[in-house]
Amino acid sequence: MLRNSLQQKIKEGPVYLAFFLVALVSAVISSCSSDTQHAKLEQLFFSGDTMGTTYSIKAVVAPDNTIDMASLAQQIKMLLEDYNEVMSTYISDSELSRFNRAPVGEWVSLSDDLFDILHVSEQVSQISDGAFDITLGPLINLWGFGPATRSTPPSDEMIASVKADIGHHYVEIDEASKRARRQKNVEVSLSAVAKGYATDVVARLLENNSINNYMIEIGGELKIRGVNQRDKHWKIGIEKPALGRTGVVQAVTGDNVAIATSGEYRNYYEENGVRVSHTLNPVTGKPIRHKLASVTVVTELGGYADAYATALNVLGPAEGYELAEREKLAAFFIVSEGDSFRIKYTSEFEKYMVQ
Structure with a gap:
């Protein structure tokens, strides 16, 4: 990816109340309708466990398709099992x-x-x-x-x-x-990129089975292509917990794109009443301490989306934003400000926003 030093203007949205940490969840809004009156396409659904988390796949096909559901479900299951045998550090002979x-x-x-x-x-x-x-x-x-x-x-x-x-x-x-x-006795762990990359692997399998309309979600990382059952582009909601309920902060859409997020809400423990983030800064060797609650990245490939989301989360709302603009990344930042938060996003992100 080529570097570009051109700085773009920061886009800031309105302030929303937030009484819990902000989260991006893979909520599909306007994804599929169960009303057969409007259904022009058929939806196939697959789900299961993988890599210590879960996967959920929606594939949309023509009503006259000849896809063997059981066979495809087995292919997906075996693919993810084989993938885990490659990437896992919990399997001794991976x-x-x-x-x-x-x-x-x-x-x-x-x-x-x-x-x-x-x-x-x-x-x-x-x-x-x-x-x-x-x-x-x-x-x-x-x-x-x-x-x-x-x-x-x-x-x-x-x-x-x-x-x-x-x-x-x-x-x-x-x-x-x-x-x-x-070149040194380092230990490689791919937990911050493997789930995003897995969406690319599953996407290839679906496309090899002539499925070009799908929504793949693996451990919260997503990849979408084509249309949903209502023949509309998929819409994914970036959400926040608020007063025990969730609310969409921003909806995004796109065709053949991956969406990944990183934020301290995903994994932490408390020490003397202070949340200790699972995201570590490689320079300090300590958990991040800035105010960036969540960052979402949209790219063509899930591996890059996952890795960049982690990198931007480590860098924080200022340095992370500067890097995202420099590299022309589509990135959406949610920054904590006491009991509220503000949003800002790169110019590249605008094309994915649902107004």
Whole structure:
């Protein structure tokens, strides 16, 4: 992705009351109607568990389609199981786990998907000056967001010790031969990009089955293409919790785009009444402390959307916005201001907004 230094004017929306943390949820507004009187197309629905979360897929086809529902459901299930066998750090013999155990300095040939996701990750790491980093696993575990929890924050000495063994630049990739190596004993974790990339993988499967109208949701990350059952473009709601109820802040739409979000509401614990975010700053080794509650990114590919959303969340409302404008990213920021919040979005985001 080419850099562009042109700065655009910040677009700020009205202030809304918010008594809880702001969240982006994958609510589909005006997605499909159950009223057969208006239905011109047929909807297929698939759902299940994957990667410690869930998936939900709506595929829209012509009424006279010959798709075998059971066969397609099995294909999706097997695809995501195989994908997890590649990307998971919880499976000891996954491809990623084997890569993490390979001797330091040894080149390892990779499958197409693992190589591609490492390539996407490194691109975003470089563009964000390290705000996105796939080697933060030990820090994530140290702060209690991994398999083991903790009741108190780690000491500065513990953080410094772990930071010595992280750094995205220690993972080298060779594009010509689709291989990679670790130049230091770093541990690669793809939790901040794998779900978004998985929407791309599922999209390819659907398209290979001649399905070009769909909405894929995996762990809150989405990919949409074509139309819904009412023959209208999909509309996705960016929502906030307010007084125990949700309300749409902004609706977005698009064709063949991915939508990802990152925000502290997703995973945290409390220490002395203060929320400790699961999003860590690779520079400080500590949870982010700025006022950015949520950032949503719309791109063509889910892997990039997921990674950029994390990077912008780490950078915060000022630096994150500057990066998004510079890279011409479609990004929507929700910034906490006491018991209220304000929104701002990049000029590129405007084309996806439902007025």
